[in-house]
Amino acid sequence: MKKILIVTAVAAAGTLFQPAAMAQLALAQKDGCLACHSVDHKVMGPAYRDVAKKYAHVPGAEERLVKKVLNGGTGVWGHFVMPANKSHVSEADARKLVHWILSLK
Numbered sequence: 001m002k003k004i005l006i007v008t009a010v011a012a013a014g015t016l017f018q019p020a021a022m023a024q025l026a027l028a029q030k031d032g033c034l035a036c037h038s039v040d041h042k043v044m045g046p047a048y049r050d051v052a053k054k055y056a057h058v059p060g061a062e063e064r065l066v067k068k069v070l071n072g073g074t075g076v077w078g079h080f081v082m083p084a085n086k087s088h089v090s091e092a093d094a095r096k097l098v099h100w101i102l103s104l105k
Contacts, residue, residue: 024100031089033097036082039104046077052104062098069094 028034036044046054055061070091072084085094 027093028097044080045082048101049104052102056105062102065098066094
C-alpha cells in the first residue's frame with residue numbers, strides 16, 4: 001500500500017513539475033498569486049486544484065476566470081476578497097495562468 005501511495009505522489013508531482021507547468025508556477029510567483037493561493041491547499045484563496053475541479057465543466061470558465069484575475073472578486077470561495085490585479089498582471093499572463101490552473105484537475 002505504501003508503494004502505491006508513493007508512486008501516485010511521484011506521478012502527481014511529475015505532472016506538476018514538467019517544464020511548462022514550472023513556467024506557469026514561476027509566472028504565478030512573479031505575479032504575486034502565491035501569496036494567497038497554492039496548487040494543492042487553501043491559503044487565503046482556494047487551491048488551484050480546487051478551482052480546476054469547480055470549473056471543470058462550466059462553459060466559458062476560462063474567460064470568466066481571466067476577468068476575475070484581472071478585476072478581482074468576492075463571495076465564491078468565502079468572505080475573502082480577491083483584489084484586482086490588472087495593474088501588475090497582463091491579460092496575456094492572466095490567460096496563461098488560468099489555462100494552466102484549469103489543467104490541474
